Each structure stands twice: as C-alpha cells, then as structure tokens.
Amino acid sequence: MEKRIFGFDIGIASLGWAVVDFDDTADPENNIYPTGKIVKSGVRCFPVAENPKDGKSLAFPRRQKRLQRKLCRRKARRMAGIKALFVANGLIDRASLFDEKENIYKARDKADVWDLRVKALTEKLTTVEFIRVLTHLAKHRGFKSYRIVQEKADKENGKVLAAVKANRALLENSKTLAQIIVEKGGPKRNRDDREGNSTYENSIPRDEIEREAKLIFEKQRELGLTAATEKLQRDFVGIAFRFREINGKKIEKMIGKCLFEKDEPRAPKNAPSAEFFVAWTKINNCHVRDNDGKLRFLTQEEKDAVFELLKNKKEVKYADIHKKLFPNRPDIRFADVEYNPKPVFDKKTGEIKEPSEPESLKFFALKGWHDLKSAIDVSAYPNEWLDKAVTVIATQKNDANISKELKNLGFSASDAENLAGLSFSKFISLSLKALYKILPEMQAGKKYNEACEAVGYDFKSTGESFAVQKGKFLPPIPESLATTVPVVNRAMAQFRKVYNVPWRANTARPTKSMSNWRATFITTMTNAGKLPQSKTNMQKKRKRSKHRRAANWSWPISADATC
Template structure:
C-alpha cells in the first residue's frame, strides 16, 4: 500500500451495524477517501438462543448417558432389556411393581422409564412458573404436593392417563367449567422414593436385588451435575466448566462472568445488592453534591451519618431530594451535582434494596439491622449468583455453621423474599470488590473527596497503559475485551480494524475524531423502535401545539400555513409557546397566541444557558421570551439574571415550572441552574454533557487511541464526540439525512472529520480533551461569547468547498460488507413439523403436506382460524378424510349454533360478541366427542389440517414411528458454488445448506458423496468447470456481454430449489431495493423490494468482487481449481 504523507483528519461514525469513515486533508479540506463498512450487529439475544439450544443438547446427552449406565447395571445383574409390550404402559408397570411381582423384563422397563423422566431437581415449593402461566402453575404444583402425601408419581400419572388420555403438558377436565390445570411436575425425590418402593417390593422375589443394587439404581435417577459446575471433570478439563485447563478449580462457574476488580485484580467484583455496595454508592453520590447553603458546598460527616441513619431505620419510602433538603436546610434549587434518570428526574442512590429487604422482613418482626454487615454482603452475592431456589437453599445451609441465627425458618423466609433483593438495573455486579469499597467508605464518609481522588491518594489507581512503540497497529482484541456490551464491542472492533488499515496509508494524522454508537439499544431493530417512538412523540407534540395555538389565535388553516411559510422561526416559537403554557419564563407575563401570530417580532428564542458555555443548541436549552427580556438577560443564566433584581424573580420562576407538566425535566433544570458559569469546572461539565462523550466504552476507545498515537510520538489529537453535536452541524449546513441508503454514514464521518477545524476552536476553547474520566473532562475552555458570535463561528463552514465536495462524493464512497462464511450455524428453524401424504384440493397425485393444528376449537380466535380453512376447503382437515363421521358431528354444530352471543351492555343495549359455536355447544351439552357406536368417544379439543406442501426439509422421524413423518423446515443456506459449462456457455449453480455440513476428524465441511448428490440434484454437469464459491454478503459483478451493460450486487443465497439457477440478490449501497425498482438488465424487482431472479443467462459474464476492510475492490473470474471444505475423497480445497 502506497503511503500518503499528507497531514489528514480522520473521522469515524460508529453505529450499531455500520462504521462510516472519512479521510480529509487538513490543509485543503479535500475528501481524500471515504467509505462505509456494513455488518450484522452483535446481539445478546442471539447468544441467549445459542445457549438454550446448547443446554438442550447437553440435557439430552446426559439423559442418554444415564439410560446407558442403567442398562449396564441391569444386564450385569441378570435383568434382560426387552422392548415394551404395546398393550401395557410403563405407568401400569410402575404401579403394579409397588404391590406385585414384575417379570425381570417388566422391571427393566419400569426402571428405565424412571431414569428417563425423573422430575425436577428441587422441591415443589422451590418450583416457579413463568409469565401468564404462573398462577395455573402454582395451583397445579399445590395439587401435586397434596397428592404426593398419599401416592407416588406413577400412581398419579396412571390415574390421569386413564381419565384424561394424557399426562404431559397442560391437562384439563373439559367437562368442568373452571377445572384446574394439571401439570406433570413432580420432584426428583418423589421418583427416587417410588423407585425404592418398587425395588424393595421386587427384592422379595429376586435375590439379585441387593441393598447395593437399590443404592446404585436410585443414584442414577437422582444423578445431576450442578449447573454452576459446568461441563468437564478433574480428569477431563475444559475452560467451559469449573475445572480449568490451567489446573485451577472455581467454586462456581459464574465467578468468571462476574469479573475481577481492577484495583485488586485477585478480588471478585461485589454484588450490586450487597450492603457495602449500597453504602458506597450512597456516599459517592453525596460527595458529588454541591449545596449552596453549606459553607464549603459539601455535606459534613455528621450530615452524611444522619442521612444513612434515616435510610437504615425508616419504614417509609424516602425521597432523597427531600431528605437532603431537610438535613442540609436547603432548597432544591440550591442542590446540584446529582445524576439524572431517563425521566429527567434527580437520581441519587438511596440504599433502595436495603429498604425493600428490611421492610419485607419487618413483616415477620425481623430487623436486618441486627444482622452482621458481612452476612448481608454474602447474602447479596448468594442471591445474585444463584437463580434456582434449590441452589439458594443449599448455599444458605452451608452458611449455618458461621451464623447461629440462620436457621431453616429464616432460610425459607429469605428464599420467599428473594425478589426483594433484585436490582432493577442491569448492573448486578459492582465494578469494585468489597475490599476496595471497604477502603473507600471511611474516606468518603470523613471527607468530601470523590472516589478517583481517594484512589489516587491511596496509590491504588494504576493506569493500564499499552506500549505501542514497537507495534504497527491497535491491539483490537485487548481493546474490545474491556467493552462488555456485545453490540458496541463488535462495532468498535470493525472501526479499529479500519483505523489500522488507514494508519498504514496515512501515518500523519492531525485529528482523529470518533462518534460512538448509542449503547441503550440492543440491535438494529431495537434502535429503529427507539427512533420511531421518539419521532412519533415529537410529531404528536408538534400537532398538539399547532392545534391549540390556532384555536387561541383564531386563525384559519391557510392563514397559519402562510405565516409559517413567511416566518421561518414561527413554527419553533409556537412549539416553545405550547411547552411554556403560553408564559414568558423570564418576565412571567402571558404571551397571547394572537400577539405571537401577528407580531412575532416582539418575541425571541433564547438559549437558557449561553451556547458558548453549554454547547447545547437543542430544544431543552431554548425558550420563547419577550425581546426586551432577552436583551436584558444577555449572556447570563436565568438565575444570574434574576439575582440582580430583574425579571419575575427566581422563586416565581420555580413556582411556574413546578406547575408545568409539558416542559421536559432537562429544560427545567437548565432554567433553574444556579452555578457560576464563569467557573472553569462548571464549564467543563457542560462540555462533558453536550460535546465530549464520557461514556465507559467511549473512554476505553479514546484512551487506547491516545496511547497508540503518543507511543508513536505523533502530534495527533484524539477525541470522542457526542452524536447531537454532529447532528446539529448537519442540520445547520442543510445536509439532509436519508437513512434509505448507507451513504449517510460516510457523510456523517466527513462532518466528524472536519469538526476540529471549525472557526470557534481557533480562539475559544478546544474540542480535544487532554484526559477523560467518568463525567470529568480535562479540556481547555475559552471566553463567553454572544449567541450570535458563537453561531457564526461554530457553524461557519471550515472549508469553502465542503458542501460541494460532499454533494459529489456519493460515487466515491467505498462499501465493505461482512461476508458470512461460518459453517456451524443453525441448520433450520427449531419447530418440528408433522407431515402426511395426501391428495388435497386439485392434487392429482398424493403430495407430502406439513400439518397445522387448531389447538382449541372452543376458543374464539382459534375457531376463526378453523372457519377460514373450512370455508375455503374443508377437505384440508384430516378428520374430514380419515374420520368423516366425527367431522359430521362438527358440521352439525356449525349449522345448529351461531358464532355470536348477545350480551346486554350497561347502557341497556344488546351487543353481539363473537364466540365459537363449539363453545356454545360445550356449555349446553359438554365437549364434542369422537364418533362411537355407544356415543362414549373421547373429547375433542384440537383438529389437525393439511397446511402447506413440504419443501426442503430434514427428516427426523424416529425409527419406531409408523405411518408418520416429522421434519425440520426452513433449511438455512450456507454457500453457493458456481460452475461454467463450456458446451452450453452458461453458468450453473448449486446451493449447499447448513444441514449438508458435517463435522469429521476435527473439521467442518461437506462429504464428497453429498456434494456430488447436490450437483446431480441441481443439474450441474459432470464436465462443468468450477469457478467460485459465493457466500451471503459476497459482492459480485454481472456483465451482459450482448449489451455491454454491467451491474454490481450483493449475493444473498441460492433460493427456490424447485427452479434451476434462481438466487436472491441485494443492493450494495442500501438494505433492500425499492418497490418495483428496475435493476439494469435483470428488470423489475417485486413490490416488496425482493430480488429473486435467474442468476445468469447465455451471454452473461460473472465476476466475484473481493473487498478489503476499506472497500477496495479486487475482481476475479475464477478463484480456484476445486471447491473448498470437501471433507473426504474427491475435491481438496
């Protein structure tokens, strides 16, 4: 790569699933190079899905292992393993075995059944339901508990099988209106006890059954690896379990997820709900407060102790602001330095968990203030680390020897009250260990210092500096290990890979500016939802403000539209007027709607905190006021202005804002801001809030880039800025943002790259911080400017030709898309589909159909689905074809009963409410039953139907199944191999799915036999030449040699297996095509923007376009002699 020695600025716009970047000449402002990298976002939800499937596989594997071990035990002791007689169920054998002799084969069947389905591992009182099902779950568990006092699980299950025809799932008596739901939930101990009773009875008949045999057999039924142990053992070590490959052993697998304290690296981070963590958080917040009425603006030790005492002893919920006001003898406007929550309200730690737990235990006349602090800390850890009640019980039982007061009654109470210990935030673990906080707490109590100062003074703050002097690139792996949000981590990795490539080409970097992604959203979908919600709320307020204003001003629609058109700022003024309830906040006077409409020059929009201080040009820093008030206020805060005796007075302003429900909390805080804006530290805090991004991940990135540039002895200045700053520049320069394509990421990156060159920074402060800590920025500040001067210098274009350059750069933007080549992904949807071969509708020959199911014909919504199918084609119902007599009973109900019922409303009117006719029949005569000569058939609840013809599927039918077939559908495509047929002069393609892959001898791939089979199925000739392999996200260029036209697209996948050569393609510069868009010689796409076409035709030439991380293209027509990833004989890639 040829180096460019020019001095440049580099900007990064890092998003959730994209990174825009731009390189701009510092001297000329010329855009030298720009691009966008697109990739799937990292999501926690996908990790969770993979974990759940992995857990399911592990449970199945362990079940097979238990069954295998029991078979060995049985055979060693002379009990032959035989197939079950179909006329006898295992439940019958288990019940008979309690009272009479079983044959050896029958006993084997009974024991294998018990070891296969052996119940839940904890007691029934510890079992928990989820969501809407919780009430019925608890009710069912209560029923099972009572029954187990007299019966074994086998006896209960056999009774239900004989009475209801099923055991598993939710069982309900259809004859009873409000019958309880019965669930097959029994504890493992009950199954073990049943096995013991069976074996003790059978011991009377078989000498082979010894006490040792009974012990070994029941041990297999109860055998369970603790979930916190994980896989592996002392002899077979793995880093996925507590037996680590480095020889160490963890007490609990989840310890590695907790993380270690950076101050004391050998100490685990403390639980966020521990007493020590809560006290530390409270003191840290109290020390950050500034209170005007106090001598040095800080709370004293005695005042802090008074607050702690109040929080520890109160039985009423505490409002922290009210408590601090009382202790400090101050007004709310005198207090600052607190955090703000999402609802724009003051957020100060209040030991909320301690309060909740104490209140809960006081109901049992137990005061947790009497418990030792170390016990409260351990309790927090136990309840955070363990999720199941049984595990909590086991952990607490082990603590009984250390704490005399901890008895079984208290353990039970703690388990029942565990929800009181739950944190509402995601921060279950504190960033510090108990050891660190125990050192800091006395210092925080006795002084007004904040944590960073104390750590520095104690010599505990060690900067983790990376020496890059002998390295040519950022250590991306080390950097991203410290970013815990998976979404942000993936985005930062992409950005740093791009930086490493750019640094090779542009070693002389003047400014390096980064904008980080928002870390609240989980992925692109969540981000879009948040954006749409914000937009909806914004539009709603705009509409309400215009409607109210128009009514009070007494003007017509056309008058309002004309006035808004002529007076550019009128729309904003109306919205501010609406938020302020028609009042001027400075004078307190009413702003009449008609005055604002006809003489809006009498009113001005003012920045509450001067722009050159706040760097906030957003709505929360703007108000509508009388012009003379704006002139008098000048570059002061409302507090500073009113303290000089002008305006309506600060107390009147406070009262006005208190009664205003329309104005945001952020705007109210700006209006009530009382600190001195000439104070350097105050101004730095505004920069931290509105200009420089001080979030955790942002600080990690900033510090790493600073270390890299300093190690290289470069004069590069690095900063991480907030998105609203660049958004305002874009808005002011009228660079409309279209999210329909990916180009806007590169445009944003260019704005970010030129932002350090704004005229404002030349004489007034800097955008580049020397150091950034949490909410603290070490940065140079400048003089206070008028809003007019600020806006002139902030928004003046740094380069005269910038807008023209941006306008023409669209065709120069380079795109890089992440290609997905991974082989061991999900092969299909997890749903198992039943299938049948049948002739339905116009079928001439039997076809394989996937079955659907109406789960409850008595339910109104399910009946609606039934009726749709019935009206369209009733032959789709299996019952209509296989059991016509029963189907006739259903049809008779449809004819005789209506699909509505008339209900009298409170106003006396009668309203028709939809209802299932089957439900009306059930209420009158009981559930519909299957046809039987004596009319004693089983009740019908569900009905199956032929849903759709089966496509590509994996047959997972058990070998024991008869006349039935079950499959997995929606097979996921992995790769498409492209061949060229020299005889026909056409390309031929074959699609390989994840389901075709195998894992052999330590490698993933496809066998030669399966590969050849797909070739034949897809019609690829034996003598065709292999050209290339295409994965999802690969870029291609297709040339029509007849017309010399060409088009570049992204490859999606081989699709529609029934049609030869069809693929799905996507555009490079946007997510999908527009509705019915014309794509060169391929023609029009579908109305929903989907491009599914025959890939190539005679006369087409195909090139694969490989791109590096910067999007530089490399065109190839053939990439190898043979395809890759063929596992056995044949091709070798």
C-alpha cells in the same frame, strides 16, 4: 489556529467517520470567522451481533443445540447404566433389553406402564413388570429446580414450577402423583395445546419420583418380590437420579479482577459495601444552589443524613432529600435537577403531557441492601458477613450449595434459607478488599479520586490516558477488558479498525503529520440497550418513511417532453 478533528458515530451495525480540518481563527471586526473543511469521510457497515427479532446472541441457537446433545447423551448413558444394572443383578438377560426383536419394551401385549406404577403400590409385580416400572421412573425422572428464584423469573420454567406446586397440593393419604394422574384420566404426558403452547399440567417434581421409587421397592419387598433388594434400590437411585452439580468455582474464575488489587476478584454489584460505595459517590458529588445563586456541596451532617435515608427507604428521590435536609427552604435547588422541564410528548397516545415535578427524579436506591433487610435482620450481622453472603449468592447456582455455604459462614439455618431465596448476578470493577480501604475515606467526605490517593491507589494508572495513546495504533481489546455484550464488542472492534486507518495513512506521508490533531469526538450507540421490540418498531418506522418519500417523489418532466 488550524487543527484537525476526528469524528466517529458508533452504531450497532455501522460506523460513520469524518476527518475535518478546522481553523478556529476569529476576528469579527475584519470579517474573519472560524472555517472548516471535510478532508475525508465514510461509513463502515458490518453485521449486527444479535438476532434482530428477539435480541439474542447469534450463538444462542448453536448453544441450545449443544445443550440438547449433552442432555440426550447423558440420558442415553443413564438408561444404559440402568439396563446394565438389571443384567448384572440377574433380573433379565441382555437380549431382552437390547435386542430389537426380543425387546420387552416393544412387546405388543404389554400393559400400560402408568397402570403398572399404580399397581406396584398394592400388588406384586412380575420381574418384567418391575423392570418396566423402574425403567419408566429413570427415563421420566421429573423436574428438578436448582435456583427457584431465578427459574420463577423464566417464563417457561415459571409455568413448570406453577404446575409442580399445583400437583403437590393434590397429594393426600400418601398417594403418589402417578396415582392421581391415572385416576384423573386423559393424557398422562405433557402435550402442546391447539395453539402450540406447552402445557405442564402433569409435571412431577424429581423428589416425588424418587419417593415413589422408594415406596415401590418397599411394597414389593413386603409382597415377596425377590428382585426388589435393598442393594438394587441403592444402586438404582444412585444411577437414575444422579445429576452434575454446578461448580461454583468455575463461575468464580469467570469473574474479572479488581482495578487496584490485581489478584482479588471483583465485588458483587449488590453487596452492601459496593452499594455504599456508589451511594457515597453520588452523595459527595451532590451540590445545591441557594437563593443567592451560590453553589455548595452538602455538609458532613447533611451527607450522613442522606445516607441514613438511603438505608431506611427503598428508593430515595430528590424531593425526599429536600424534605429531610431543607424542610423550610423552598429556595434550595439541586444542581442535578432540571427545574424548568418541557412538556413530554407521549408517542403511544399522541398526547402532550405536563412534566412531572422536578424533584420527583430518583436519586439512588440501595436495592441489594433492602433485599437483604426483607430476608433477614441485617443488624445481627456485620457488613463483611453480608458482603460474603451476597458473593456466595452471586457465584453459586444451587440453592442447596448456597444454604450450605451460608451456614459455614456463620448464618443461622433459617437466615441461610431466607437468603437462598434472593438472586444477585452483576459485579463492579473493584474488589471488596479495595472497597474496605476506599469506603471509610469516602464516608469522611472525600471524593473517589481523593479517597484513592489517600489509601495509595493511583486511579489514573488503570489505563493509559488518551493523551498517552496519541500517536499510537489502538491495540486489540484484551479479553479481560471486553464486555459480556457481543454487540458492544463487535462495534468497538470495528471502531479500532477504522480509527487506525488515518494513523497508517499519515505515518506513510510525513508531510501530513498528525501534529495538528487536536480533538476526537465520539458518539456511541444509542440503541444498544433497547429492547428488541423497540428496535423493530424503529426499523418499521424508517421503512414507512422511506416508502412515503418514494411515493411522494416523481421524475421531473421538462416542458418540451413528448410522450
């Protein structure tokens, strides 16, 4: 029977395609074998949607510059507000702050402002010195951490946090960090070292700057400085240390909607119910083979035992399940495990290593569940509370807001503080409302499709099947279905363009209808998720191979050629 086959090879910077007419008629006795003919083929190249050096988005430099402009604009507004506050309270005239010639900040005979900050804690300042100190505090107001657990993971922010922690340890006898930095000598500002790496040895946390400002106001009032009023202190703190809270509601709007409950947001990937859902999917699909070759699924008792093992152990391997369920049955084999693995070639050392034990393969791990267990006593709260806690942690980006929301949910103050030290971010395609309906059915032994049918969900209706799409153009991918990876989005957009070309050509020619189209083969991107360094190494390897082939190739010279 003659049929037409489409083939696509989707890469991150190119898309290969081919149309093949294939006749699978076979009659070996009469020397008739399947034959095929390439009707048309080609390659579509397009720019990769990432920086090849570091793998970052092409919009990353533009986004960073936009953030810098915002920071500079907010800092300028803050400093303008501080200076306007000094003028409004009669501390100084406007020209002395804003005029370029009479500016107090540019006077040549002025003292070092760091020395003035130390002096302000023991001696009375003049009004001009007091203004300079407050301006310096507002301009260099220190480092503020919103989510410590995430900033520790960031390389640069981790260095800042380490320096801040070290500087806090130096505080003693109610000294300020400004006093310690001045007494220590050397540069008072953070500078780059000889290699150009940023150093943060003089980093001061914002709460310490705020404490220093409070101490200076109190001491200057004691020493009789009339300008250091309580009203000025309140207004100064309100302007100098204000910051824009990260709005968790805006983040919630970015979360997609559930496949079944269209008005419900998706559940966090590490919520207990979401992890239990994935775990039961794997458990219900796990099957074993006896010594006689019969394939069977696990019994309900065996499934419950595996689930309890997952809840009590951080990472469960097939060997752990074998030991738990079949301690005296070495003949039992898991269908998902390759029991005759081949030797592994180590590219770094160039050695051939013996394969590891077949059942050392990881089965599953309830990462979020065990993170919660390490932070609090999970048995003290129902799973619904834990799901809400993980949702709060995944959507809020401020430790203070997370603790507040968790306390409102009913968690104790200590548990809320411990939970705020966790970090969750990703989401699955189903909502908690849908999971609460599906999960009991799956725990009873039903597979995902059976559980959906039992609760009234039609899992087939989440999108048109490919058979229904047959004969139609592929529409643009809606924003709700687009991924958060620009490389994937661009590749799929290019695939749609290439895919629609044969339809356009064949609808224009009725004689070449698509009625004999039988299959489409698609090979997706294999290096989209690889690290930038590994991609760079692959490119270098290809380039070396290309040069090597060029060096070994020579022009053919005929016997009668003359020089």
